[in-house]
Amino acid sequence: MTSAAPVLETQNTQIAAETKPQAKKAFYLPELDGLRTVGFFYMFMAHSSVIPQQPNQHFFLVDAYNVFVKWGVIGLDMFFVLSGYLITTLLLKERLKNGNISLPLYFKRRMLRIWPLFYLVIFVGAFVIPFACTRHLNMELYKKFLCDIFVPMFFFLGNYALIFKAWTLQALTAGLSFPLANLFRPLWSVCSEEQFYVTWPFIVRKMKSWQGLTLTIVGLTAMSIGFRYYFQQYSLTHTRGIWTPSDFYHYNTLCGLDTLMSGALIATIQLQCPELWKKICKKGAPIALTAFAILASMIAFLPEPTNSVFIVPMYLGIALLCGMVLIGTMSWAPLQQFLSLFAGIGKTTYGMYLVHHPIIALTENYMRGKLHMAYNEQFYAIRFGISLTLTVIMGQILYRTIEKRLEELRRKYARI
Numbered sequence: 123m124t125s126a127a128p129v130l131e132t133q134n135t136q137i138a139a140e141t142k143p144q145a146k147k148a149f150y151l152p153e154l155d156g157l158r159t160v161g162f163f164y165m166f167m168a169h170s171s172v173i174p175q176q177p178n179q180h181f182f183l184v185d186a187y188n189v190f191v192k193w194g195v196i197g198l199d200m201f202f203v204l205s206g207y208l209i210t211t212l213l214l215k216e217r218l219k220n221g222n223i224s225l226p227l228y229f230k231r232r233m234l235r236i237w238p239l240f241y242l243v244i245f246v247g248a249f250v251i252p253f254a255c256t257r258h259l260n261m262e263l264y265k266k267f268l269c270d271i272f273v274p275m276f277f278f279l280g281n282y283a284l285i286f287k288a289w290t291l292q293a294l295t296a297g298l299s300f301p302l303a304n305l306f307r308p309l310w311s312v313c314s315e316e317q318f319y320v321t322w323p324f325i326v327r328k329m330k331s332w333q334g335l336t337l338t339i340v341g342l343t344a345m346s347i348g349f350r351y352y353f354q355q356y357s358l359t360h361t362r363g364i365w366t367p368s369d370f371y372h373y374n375t376l377c378g379l380d381t382l383m384s385g386a387l388i389a390t391i392q393l394q395c396p397e398l399w400k401k402i403c404k405k406g407a408p409i410a411l412t413a414f415a416i417l418a419s420m421i422a423f424l425p426e427p428t429n430s431v432f433i434v435p436m437y438l439g440i441a442l443l444c445g446m447v448l449i450g451t452m453s454w455a456p457l458q459q460f461l462s463l464f465a466g467i468g469k470t471t472y473g474m475y476l477v478h479h480p481i482i483a484l485t486e487n488y489m490r491g492k493l494h495m496a497y498n499e500q501f502y503a504i505r506f507g508i509s510l511t512l513t514v515i516m517g518q519i520l521y522r523t524i525e526k527r528l529e530e531l532r533r534k535y536a537r538i
Contacts, residue, residue, distance in 0.1 A: 196444070
């Protein structure tokens, strides 16, 4: 999502010191953008859904694809781990260099990174699409949608609105020719990450020692496990007004802190315990390969995640495994070089994430309604290719017209 992390580039322009401040060499790791690309692609596959097959006709590649996409949560968790790592790294580096953390400058950088595209999407979704995509808009339902969904989204509380008020969005979408629910539903993760961005710097600034910060990370992880267990049990009997029972813990920020803390712990070790980090980096290759092997085994042999108590340790395990992948990415040269090839796409994944879900739905609607194509393996393959291409194009447009223009402004508020 990444919505998660600032993308900064190195600036080499020489500026006279007596007239202008010297340009800063920005903190940027291209391999992490490459990892973000992989995470997005996995998540895109999951949102493209499984490919149905006839009972007596099974193709190996289709079967493998279907097994793979059922674990799309891994791609999203990778985004959260990256967010935890990058934000904690930026905060700790700022304190190490300057002796303190400037919260006003931090929030200005976050606002410029997250707000423009996010508010563009929700304002178009709330005030353009409902009127442009129906002749007879139900105004009573529309007003309820504004109260139940848009207002919480505006304040980055949309993940909780989607837990308890999903039926409002679904009902409004039913009367439109545009899949509005597909536009708003993925925004829960942006809201969840923004809640982390708002609260985490206060905690990091308060914790002066690495021991205190580490204990805080461990404590929040334990709290996350407890909340996930509680809401998993709660979801078994409270399902009114939501899409699926798993929404109670899937959209709940309190239940997803373990992924964010996994990345935060890695950043803490890297910057506060350099000797330990050197020892870990020496084993970067086996750490990454072990994580890949376990994740592949989970995907291949474990059943599809369901609403059971098994979810609690499974999500924690995925958070730790994604953390291991991150360690390997930063310490194993071949993996760094490979992922760096996809850094260019990684810079655009925030915009791609915001628009990919409705693009998939619109592509399917066009293929079914206008081209009258039947559901089969070819249909899903064509839909996948077209929707992915359109998503990449839209991501590039949003990046070049909005995000890239704001990068220069964000650099003015950088302190590292």
